[in-house]
Amino acid sequence: MFKNDHSIFIGKEAYEKLHQLLVSYIDDGRQVFFLVDENTYKLCLPILINQCNLGGFNVIIIEVPSGEKYKSLETVTGIWEQLTIAGADRKSILFNLGGGIICDMGGFAASCYNRGIDTIHIPTTLLSMVDASVGGKTGIDFKAYKNHIGTFYQPKAIFIFPELLEGLPERQLKAALAEVIKYGFITDPEMLETMSSFISNPAFFEQLIEPCIKSKLEVTTDDPLEGGRRKILNFGHTIGHAIESFALSKKIDLLHGEAVAAGLLCELWLSVKFKDLDISILNNYFEFYTKYFDFLPFVKGNEDEVLHRMAFDKKNSAGQLLFVLISEPGKPIWDVPLTEEQVMESLTYYNSLIL
């Protein structure tokens, strides 16, 4: 268990802890809501019903459709409507049972409802276990701009049950590897070793969870509002988010992790060029990328639009494009200003790799 200003419980023993927590809430007369999407309703909720005797509690299920295009104000409005109709008050609790989208959106809905009700994450994808559920960022996309509206709002607790990953499609598991390897570049070089001997099996995925959470906590605890060092978590994301936003605006099927994986390739290239990163690090990542990800052909020919989305990104200020680059694994530098031409060169590099 990690102890912070909130607690993170991992593994089968956490079922008992969750059960006790639910008992205490119900005894206290607090209304309990579970936010799910159609997949976590079908695949994850039955496991909780079974393991925590959830069926024995009077909990209200709010179901929303899955997918980034539903990470929207319309969906959140629907959540607020259902909370209101059910009579949720300031003592009510919203559990978010799902991937990064459910955690981000449920956290956001909870942070505004009645000026903030308690929320608890139960992440169900590898990406949300290693990253999205931790750190207190919530949000929704707006006008196809990623996470454009959001809040910093810490969950009261996080429960992680790796066995929930068993039903997760291979594509989702692979996409999460981008966020995992990111920790290797910014805080935990040992992770790069681990990933070089990566094997695609559930036991391996499980062993990635705790070191990633440790890294994320180490960074976010000292800088919860991203005034400084927390920005290093955006490595790969400035270009990744721009690619993701572009795909979202064009209804191209692309996962967050797949966009970040491409962003990492570009931002490692920029690190070689501007921060003297050893080129072997880029070359090793290139091999990793080609093994687990496909190149994104739509980037070619749309570089200007991708750049435009980057310029709009909240991480950039005063007309400058601000980047996180690394001089070596574990040595990130944030707020590195780059010109549009310099960034464009990295997209040209990425496109040159597409056969």
Ligand SMILES: NC(=O)c1ccc[n+]([C@@H]2O[C@H](COP(=O)([O-])OP(=O)(O)OC[C@H]3O[C@@H](n4cnc5c(N)ncnc54)[C@H](O)[C@@H]3O)[C@@H](O)[C@H]2O)c1
């Ligand atoms: N707040 C943060 O710090 C942070 C960090 C990283 C990413 N994010 C956000 O997270 C989102 C991506 O999260 P994601 O990759 O988890 O995607 P997701 O939430 O869309 O989940 C992926 C898919 O898997 C399904 N699913 C979830 N759990 C499952 C399970 N156990 N078995 C089978 N299917 C399951 C979902 O229904 C969905 O279709 C993005 O919107 C990104 O912006 C937030």
